Amino acid sequence: MPDLDLEVVSAGAEPDTLIPILNFRVRITEREGHRVDSISLRCQIMVQATRRTYAPGEQEALLDLFGQPSRWGTTLKTMLWTHASTDVVGFVGSTETIVPVPCTHDLTITAGKYFFALEEGEIPLMFQFSGTIFWRDEEGSLQVAPIPWSKESAFRLPVATWRALMQEHDPDSAWLCLRRDTVDRLNRYKAHSGVPGWDEALIRLLAASDGHAAIASKAQ
16 A cells, blocks of 8 residues: 655745635655555645744734733644645656645635734644545556545745735735625715725724724823
8 A cells, every 4th residue: 555755845826826826835755666546635734823933013913813922822723724635646656746725815714814914934834634545556456545644744834925925916905804784884984984995994994093092091
């Protein structure tokens, strides 16, 4: 039965796509000398949030996810980023394949919030592999075997790589999903206030909120 080693060796942006996609290059080595006909490869990608330090600005941006840094000993945990899959063509010995992973700037998604909060450094990822191996035995008969869940590979994705991908597809932007009634209220406010766009309407509302907070603080 084949025994695979799987290692994520690099990551880069897929060019000329409608949505942002990161391509993770995976090196696959078969250690028992079998010919592999193909692999249906799946992976679950986890963010190992405890395996890096955070600058003060990052800590503030992550309050919504993990609370106050004083509590991070219990609240900072590994979390699921996404699932991905690809088909690997036949090989003997070793090969490399690309696992494409669609990315998002959607701040309603936990991983999106986390990535958006990071300023520099690396994102500690863990790829947990599964799937099916199709291979030939010594008589040339086709065999099928599962990839054990114990197969995994750590990879540290540079924050700069992710930010460059987002900047290419959505320059200086992020996505925020709101309830329809909230959008209706914002639209009415924008229309009655005479501001030309959504950014301007939200900036005006935030400025008003900051002003009320400053008055309340002085009153105390």
